[in-house]
Amino acid sequence: MTIDSAMLGRIESLLFVAGDDGLAPDQIATIIDTTKGEAERLLDQLQTNYEGRMDAGITMRKYGGRYRLVTKGEYASDIAKMLENPSPKLMTQASMEVLAIIAYKQPVTRVEIDDLRGVKSEGPLQTLVAKGLVMEKGRLEGSGRPILYGTTELFLDRFGLESLDGLPPLAEVEEGEQEDTDLFMTKFQEAFNMEEDEGGIMD
Amino acid sequence: MTIDSAMLGRIESLLFVAGDDGLAPDQIATIIDTTKGEAERLLDQLQTNYEGRMDAGITMRKYGGRYRLVTKGEYASDIAKMLENPSPKLMTQASMEVLAIIAYKQPVTRVEIDDLRGVKSEGPLQTLVAKGLVMEKGRLEGSGRPILYGTTELFLDRFGLESLDGLPPLAEVEEGEQEDTDLFMTKFQEAFNMEEDEGGIMD
Amino acid sequence: MAYKVKLEVFEGPLDLLLHLINRLEIDIYDIPMAELTSQYIEHIHTMRVLQLDELSEYLVLAATLIEIKSKMLLPIHEEEGLDEHQDFEFEEDPREELVARLMEYKKYKEAANQLKESAEERAIHFTKYPEDLSYYGVAAAPPEDEQLNVFDLIGAFQKMLQRKRLRIPLTASITKAELSVEEKMDDIVAVLKKKGGTCDFEELFIEGDLTDLVISFLSLLELMKRMDVVVWQNANFHQLKITIGQEDRNDDNR
Numbered sequence: 080m081t082i083d084s085a086m087l088g089r090i091e092s093l094l095f096v097a098g099d100d101g102l103a104p105d106q107i108a109t110i111i112d113t114t115k116g117e118a119e120r121l122l123d124q125l126q127t128n129y130e131g132r133m134d135a136g137i138t139m140r141k142y143g144g145r146y147r148l149v150t151k152g153e154y155a156s157d158i159a160k161m162l163e164n165p166s167p168k169l170m171t172q173a174s175m176e177v178l179a180i181i182a183y184k185q186p187v188t189r190v191e192i193d194d195l196r197g198v199k200s201e202g203p204l205q206t207l208v209a210k211g212l213v214m215e216k217g218r219l220e221g222s223g224r225p226i227l228y229g230t231t232e233l234f235l236d237r238f239g240l241e242s243l244d245g246l247p248p249l250a251e252v253e254e255g256e257q258e259d260t261d262l263f264m265t266k267f268q269e270a271f272n273m274e275e276d277e278g279g280i281m282d
Numbered sequence: 283m284t285i286d287s288a289m290l291g292r293i294e295s296l297l298f299v300a301g302d303d304g305l306a307p308d309q310i311a312t313i314i315d316t317t318k319g320e321a322e323r324l325l326d327q328l329q330t331n332y333e334g335r336m337d338a339g340i341t342m343r344k345y346g347g348r349y350r351l352v353t354k355g356e357y358a359s360d361i362a363k364m365l366e367n368p369s370p371k372l373m374t375q376a377s378m379e380v381l382a383i384i385a386y387k388q389p390v391t392r393v394e395i396d397d398l399r400g401v402k403s404e405g406p407l408q409t410l411v412a413k414g415l416v417m418e419k420g421r422l423e424g425s426g427r428p429i430l431y432g433t434t435e436l437f438l439d440r441f442g443l444e445s446l447d448g449l450p451p452l453a454e455v456e457e458g459e460q461e462d463t464d465l466f467m468t469k470f471q472e473a474f475n476m477e478e479d480e481g482g483i484m485d
Numbered sequence: 486m487a488y489k490v491k492l493e494v495f496e497g498p499l500d501l502l503l504h505l506i507n508r509l510e511i512d513i514y515d516i517p518m519a520e521l522t523s524q525y526i527e528h529i530h531t532m533r534v535l536q537l538d539e540l541s542e543y544l545v546l547a548a549t550l551i552e553i554k555s556k557m558l559l560p561i562h563e564e565e566g567l568d569e570h571q572d573f574e575f576e577e578d579p580r581e582e583l584v585a586r587l588m589e590y591k592k593y594k595e596a597a598n599q600l601k602e603s604a605e606e607r608a609i610h611f612t613k614y615p616e617d618l619s620y621y622g623v624a625a626a627p628p629e630d631e632q633l634n635v636f637d638l639i640g641a642f643q644k645m646l647q648r649k650r651l652r653i654p655l656t657a658s659i660t661k662a663e664l665s666v667e668e669k670m671d672d673i674v675a676v677l678k679k680k681g682g683t684c685d686f687e688e689l690f691i692e693g694d695l696t697d698l699v700i701s702f703l704s705l706l707e708l709m710k711r712m713d714v715v716v717w718q719n720a721n722f723h724q725l726k727i728t729i730g731q732e733d734r735n736d737d738n739r
Contacts, residue, residue, distance in 0.1 A: 084336035092339030092357035093364060096651070098301075098613045102364075110363050115672075128337065133287035134328075136294030150616075154295035158616075160313045161296065172303045173615065175641035182638055196645055197652060198614060237633045247635055249642060250412035302612035302644065343610060352610035361611050365651050372604075376496050378597035386596060398590060401497025401542050414643035417636035436640040441600055442607030450599045452592050 086111065087125050090118075094139065094148045099198075101147030122146055177203040178212060182234070183249055186216045186227035204228070212237065289314065290328050293321075297342065297351045302439075304348030325349055346438030347445065373409075380406040381415060385437070386452055389419045389430035407431070415440065498546035499590040501528060506587075513587065516580055518554040525550055553579045614648055669704035674713065677729040686716070686725035 089111050094102060108118035122139070129138035129151075137148050150158060177200050180192050192200045207213040208228075216229035230243070240246065292314050297305060311321035325342070332341035332354075343352050353361060373381070380403045383395050395403045410416040411431075419432035433446070443449065495501045505524050506513055529543050556579035673689055680688070689705065690698055705727070708714040713730045 087337040088335075088339040088354065089357055089360055090339065091337070092353040092611075093360060095340050095351070095353055095613055096361050096364065096611045099616075106364075110360055125337075132291075134290040134294070134331065136291040136296070137298050148298070150295040150298055151291065154292055157292055157296060157313055158299050161299065161309075172641060172644075175637055176645050179638040179642035180645070183642065195649065197648060238635050238638070239633075240635065245635075247639060248408065248412050249639060250409060298613075299616040301615035302648070303615050341610075345607075350612055352612050355606075355609045358609035358611070372601070375597070378601055379496055379594060382593045382597040382600050385600065386593065398593060399497050400499035400546060400586070400590065411636075412639065414636070414640040417634070417639075434636060434640055436643060440607060441603045442610075443603065450596070450603070453595050 083121065083124065086113075086121050087128065090121055090125055091148075094146060097147065099147065101142065101145035103145050107146075173200075174203045174206055178207055178230075178234075181207070181213055181228050182230050182243070182246060185229035185243075187229075188219055188225040188227060190225060192228075286324070286327065289316075289324050290331065293324055293328055294351075297349060300350065302350055304345065304350035306348050310349075343442070344444050345442060346435045374406070376403070377406040377409055381410055381433075381437075384410070384416055384431050385433050385446070385449060388432035388446075389422075390432075391422055391428040391430060393428060395431075496594075498543045499587060500594070501525065501543070502546065503587060503591055503594070513584060516584070518550065518557055518580065522547075522550040522554050549583065553583060611651070666700060666704045666707060669700050670708055670713075673701070673704055673708060673727075674729065677714065677727065683726055683728045686727060689727065 090107055093107060093110060104118045104122060105115045107122070108115045111118065113121075126139045129135045136150060136154055138151050139146055140149050141147075176196060177192055180195055181187055184191070184195075189200060189204060192204065204213070208215075211231055211233045213228050213234070214231050216227045218224040219227055234240075235242065293310060296310060296313060307321045307325060308318045310325070311318045314321065316324075329342045332338045339354060339357055340351050341354050342349055344350075379399060380395055383398055384390055387394065392403060392407060395407065407416070411418075414434055415437045416431050417434050419430045421427040422430055437443075438445065495504060502521070502525060505511075505521060505528070506516065509520065509524065511517060511521065526547055529540070529547060676689065677684060689701055705714070705716075709716055715728045715730060716725060717728065718725050
């Protein structure tokens with residue numbers, strides 16, 4: 080029973096990170112190194128626990144052969160309330176993300192934005208258009224001729240920018256910083272054999 | 283107790299939806315229509331439950347004033363197996379040094395950072411800005427009005443800090459004098475060097 | 486004890502100096518200037534060969550070291566004895582300022598290492614994307630009058646990149662490596678037993694991606710070859726049926 084508990088925790092953590100994508104039983108089985116059957120048994124157990132626990136705000140659903148965590152239905156109105164919350168710092172994050180993509184990548188289509196964020200961005204995009212921070216900047220040539228979005232004058236005004244050139248540079252590559260010192264030291268060590276290092280001061 | 287249970291479920295569902303954006307206690311309080319104090323009590327309770335429940339794969343952490351659900355540390359290797367690119371690239375030593383100086387001395391100018399390190403820090407500084415860990419926090423009055431730098435919310439999140447007060451204390455330089463006076467004096471005499479090591483040197 | 490060669494990266498002249506002090510096991514409060522200076526300059530020579538960009542900064546410190554060294558060669562002022570230090574009337578040690586700088590730098594260098602540990606500890610806790618709330622309505626935008634900060638934009642963008650980095654690969658890349666024909670054969674036999682020994686061909690190919698389906702098919706071929714199953718149909722164009730071989734019906738261990 081305690082073995083099961085720990086296994087349930089493992090599975091919960093995996094499902095949690097997987098989010099919308101969900102996980103198929105055989106994926107879970109592979110990761111936790113068990114059989115598909117056993118994984119399915121544990122998933123059933125997990126489901127039963129969620130449904131039985133009053134203090135669980137989440138539960139599990141199976142869509143298209145994949146399990147994913149979802150919020151329990153009875154909390155839908157609370158979640159809706161998050162959107163109406165007068166100081167919705169949370170929601171500005173979604174808008175800010177979309178705005179950041181548009182600001183740095185303009186002109187850009189909604190599909191590109193969705194791809195970058197990994198979630199649908201229609202809602203935040205509409206909001207930004209409605210607030211005048213973002214506008215249509217023509218259409219992309221080619222199939223479907225999707226709308227291209229860009230930032231507005233109001234955007235510059237609200238962010239205190241003279242022009243788009245005033246946007247601070249962005250690090251897109253995880254570690255683009257090939258610093259000269261590193262390169263230098265690589266060569267340096269080839270040429271010069273460092274003896275010791277006990278640690279103390281340097282570490 | 284059952285009332286609490288339902289409340290905990292509500293809060294869990296909200297935190298689940300918020301994901302890595304997290305929620306501040308007052309946001310939660312507004313949504314579930316209670317006081318901030320009560321929300322914080324419930325959050326504490328939720329945290330205790332997560333830590334105590336073997337079958338919980340998730341727990342709660344507060345970074346930069348916002349609570350968020352995270353997976354428990356013991357499942358990190360399982361999750362890493364599942365992800366395409368799980369381990370974040372470490373920053374260069376230069377970037378870490380500049381970040382440390384900014385974190386502890388903020389607001390601070392680039393010249394101060396350069397002086398402290400004895401080397402130009404422009405490159406690492408720009409990298410930190412581009413990574414969203416450091417931002418301009420105004421300008422210093424006086425000649426040239428140099429930019430003052432400070433850390434961001436994202437910095438707190440990435441380094442797992444509730445607030446800047448949570449920074450580990452800087453190593454005390456005067457350790458030789460205050461903590462181990464005897465040891466210090468012994469060495470002092472061994473060295474037959476009674477002159478100036480006493481005071482001002484260290485700060 | 487293993488002899489450890491550590492690749493040290495110097496982050497500037499002060500870093501190099503700290504390294505030398507550590508390596509030479511020098512008491513930082515009583516630095517032998519002659520030795521340290523010569524070691525330091527020796528290192529710079531090596532660096533010059535490699536044309537270090539920051540050479541000038543290293544040279545500035547070299548000049549400082551030489552200056553301190555020469556100051557220390559000047560005649561020492563008379564010392565009265567041990568009780569002298571009680572009235573705190575010391576001449577300034579020429580090394581004092583350097584030591585203070587080194588200690589200050591060392592403090593932040595250590596803090597950087599501690600921060601790195603904090604980041605590592607943080608990195609073992611994974612989060613999830615925020616849920617897509619468009620179903621519930623339109624997300625709010627920043628309040629009208631609020632002055633916005635471009636650095637928040639960067640923060641938002643970086644957060645998104647992080648999420649992207651943690652994206653889960655497609656099903657195939659996880660399952661491919663593990664799904665063996667052998668296991669799939671067991672699965673098929675299990676399914677057949679569950680269904681009373683016979684099932685439709687299609688029933689074996691309901692779930693899974695392309696890889697999964699291919700493995701299922703190969704497994705089925707292998708089972709046929711071993712005569713563990715028989716594939717048959719009533720007439721042309723009728724449903725293909727799979728029936729478990731006689732010897733398998735009552736025997737769990739094929």
